Amino acid sequence: MGAVFQKDIYKPIPDGAELFTKRGKRFARWIGGRGNRSKKQTAEVRETKSGELRIVIQSKYYAKYRDGENIIRTVATGCKDETAARSVLADLERQAERVRSKVITAAEAAISKSADTPLSSHFDAYLTSLEANGRALRHRQNVRTALDRIAADCGFKTLADIGRDAFESWLVQREAKDMSARTRNLHRSAIVAFCNWCMKSKRLTSNPVAAIEKANEDADRRHQRRALTADELSRLFYAARLRPLAELGRETAKVKPHPDKPKKRANWRWVELNPTNIDAALSKARKRLAESPERIAELEATGTERALIYKTLALTGLRLGELASITVAQLYLDGPRPHIRLSAADAKSRKTADIPLRSDLAADLVGWIGSKLERLRDESRRRIDEDGAVTLPLKLPAATPLFEIPSGLSRIFNRDLDAAGVSKTDERGYVVDAHALRHTYCTMLGQSGAPLRTRQKLMRHSKSELTENVYDDLKLVDETAAVEALPSFPLRSSPNDEAQRATGTTGDVEQHETDRDKFAPMFAPTNGNQGVSKSNPDKPTDDRTDDAAVVNGRVGKGLGDADKGSQKAGERTRTVNVQLGRLMLYH
Numbered sequence: 001m002g003a004v005f006q007k008d009i010y011k012p013i014p015d016g017a018e019l020f021t022k023r024g025k026r027f028a029r030w031i032g033g034r035g036n037r038s039k040k041q042t043a044e045v046r047e048t049k050s051g052e053l054r055i056v057i058q059s060k061y062y063a064k065y066r067d068g069e070n071i072i073r074t075v076a077t078g079c080k081d082e083t084a085a086r087s088v089l090a091d092l093e094r095q096a097e098r099v100r101s102k103v104i105t106a107a108e109a110a111i112s113k114s115a116d117t118p119l120s121s122h123f124d125a126y127l128t129s130l131e132a133n134g135r136a137l138r139h140r141q142n143v144r145t146a147l148d149r150i151a152a153d154c155g156f157k158t159l160a161d162i163g164r165d166a167f168e169s170w171l172v173q174r175e176a177k178d179m180s181a182r183t184r185n186l187h188r189s190a191i192v193a194f195c196n197w198c199m200k201s202k203r204l205t206s207n208p209v210a211a212i213e214k215a216n217e218d219a220d221r222r223h224q225r226r227a228l229t230a231d232e233l234s235r236l237f238y239a240a241r242l243r244p245l246a247e248l249g250r251e252t253a254k255v256k257p258h259p260d261k262p263k264k265r266a267n268w269r270w271v272e273l274n275p276t277n278i279d280a281a282l283s284k285a286r287k288r289l290a291e292s293p294e295r296i297a298e299l300e301a302t303g304t305e306r307a308l309i310y311k312t313l314a315l316t317g318l319r320l321g322e323l324a325s326i327t328v329a330q331l332y333l334d335g336p337r338p339h340i341r342l343s344a345a346d347a348k349s350r351k352t353a354d355i356p357l358r359s360d361l362a363a364d365l366v367g368w369i370g371s372k373l374e375r376l377r378d379e380s381r382r383r384i385d386e387d388g389a390v391t392l393p394l395k396l397p398a399a400t401p402l403f404e405i406p407s408g409l410s411r412i413f414n415r416d417l418d419a420a421g422v423s424k425t426d427e428r429g430y431v432v433d434a435h436a437l438r439h440t441y442c443t444m445l446g447q448s449g450a451p452l453r454t455r456q457k458l459m460r461h462s463k464s465e466l467t468e469n470v471y472d473d474l475k476l477v478d479e480t481a482a483v484e485a486l487p488s489f490p491l492r493s494s495p496n497d498e499a500q501r502a503t504g505t506t507g508d509v510e511q512h513e514t515d516r517d518k519f520a521p522m523f524a525p526t527n528g529n530q531g532v533s534k535s536n537p538d539k540p541t542d543d544r545t546d547d548a549a550v551v552n553g554r555v556g557k558g559l560g561d562a563d564k565g566s567q568k569a570g571e572r573t574r575t576v577n578v579q580l581g582r583l584m585l586y587h
Helices: 082-100 106-115 119-132 137-154 164-176 181-200 230-249 278-288 293-316 320-324 359-387 409-420 436-447 452-459 464-471 479-484 497-502 509-523 543-552 555-563 571-586
Strands: 003-012 018-022 025-031 040-047 053-066 072-079 252-254 268-270 339-342 353-356
Touching: 003 082, 053 082, 072 082, 119 137, 119 181, 137 164, 137 181, 164 181, 230 278, 230 293, 230 409, 293 320, 293 359, 293 409, 293 436, 436 452, 436 464, 452 464
Parallel strands: none
Antiparallel strands: 003 053, 018 025, 025 040, 040 053, 053 072, 252 268, 339 353
16 A cells, blocks of 8 residues: 655755744744745754754655555655645556556556656756767757747647647748748757657657658758858958958048937948958058057967968868867877867767868968967966966967867858958859858869768768768869860771871871872882882881880781781791881881
8 A cells, every 4th residue: 555755855944043942842933935025934943963953844745656566666746735645646556556457568657657747857858868878068959949949839748749730730830931941850850859769768659750751951952052262262361360450450431421320430430351452451450559569469360360260171171169179189280190180079970080181281280389389388477477486388288279269250250251352152042151161171172083982081971972962062163174084086087096196197097098108119029129128227117116016916916917928938028028017007
């Protein structure tokens, strides 16, 4: 037989509480309470094992019973009233009896119990499971946002409320309100994955939304990125390096005051930087800050870091979040194969990866680390002047971030594009942002002739289709060069002309016949003096004859055919025939 009971909860005595004794027990009385600060509160006071006085508050009722597997369980009923708690206990014992009688299984009983639990509690447990499995904080936040939105819009309060019809109706409504296919698929993936987890944890017997198909993202792309050309990259790096300092050297331009804006500073504005004025603005900024060399050095370091961030993204394919996680301890720049070691905890695939570095990028990173170390030493020297002797660091701490990536990098990147004269959007509607540098990396690998399998590995993609169909920007493919690389087929040429050109002859058939008629009598034997050639016997044989023999592999066969016609011919006749055979083979 089960029982219900309350637990004693010990809490510190509230400030200003009055202690008194009644019927041999000590009590505390104070004013205030949750939701009512003027209400008087009274609680028993007890002494703990450590000798401290604490007030004792009774918890809500718990139920203790023997379940269907004869295991004693203690569960919270959530009831303050004893009668209500006993009703919950009766339901639990009735469920246990059904399991013992084989009416239902223990798994079905557990699912039935979970069906009435608030959905937010299941969401909390699911997020805890994701955290235990090492999923990133940002991913968990996105999942929770999607689940909360679905539950609120569809009216899901418990697991039993989750249904296919309601969720499909919600997807149709979102599509009508112009939600992209990708965003709808992200919400679908969140609820499907949650229900799959509920099945594994024996909270659901089946997934009610698993059969809902994904939306076609290819037919509804909203944010397609393009790759930058090499010229655009160079201009972007240059503008990013100069702009922090050049911003202080901008000119002003007069504008017509707006009637609704105050007159102060309403009739002028700063001229935006562009490729034509950035150098002049830089020179002017240096003159303005001539008396503040520290400020100039600080802004130059900011620009160098920003340009190096872009260059590292474009030449490694790292994602922005992955680059932000890189510390100086993850750089291997002094070996024959410089690379960055991306830890599994920071990689999107949750796999450790070695990111190879170009030699010039590795040299830039070496210089950047050296400048960071020098700035750290300068800070230490300033502390020496103020506080006394301080040891100068010999190297950067291992946990030092490689780059301090600003939170507003998206806005900064757009302004750098403007200063570089690079269009944010092309004629196709494709856009450029920081992640487009990863597309640029993949596209440049293809332009360099890297095979698809190599590009897939360097991009760390699980499928080659993602590399080829999403990250390769086909607009930058040099189609003209690819067509020009095809073999040529002149219409006047015979099929044997290619082999003849390999031996040094022309491809004109008529010219071959003219040359043969011209030179053949010089090598043919005469009636009066067989075997005597009119050619110079001391002149060496043309080297091209041997080349043709090597190319065609037919010299031996030609010589044999030339000598079969006359077995009684002398050695000189055979020599002439050999020469003639070589000449004909050459032509």
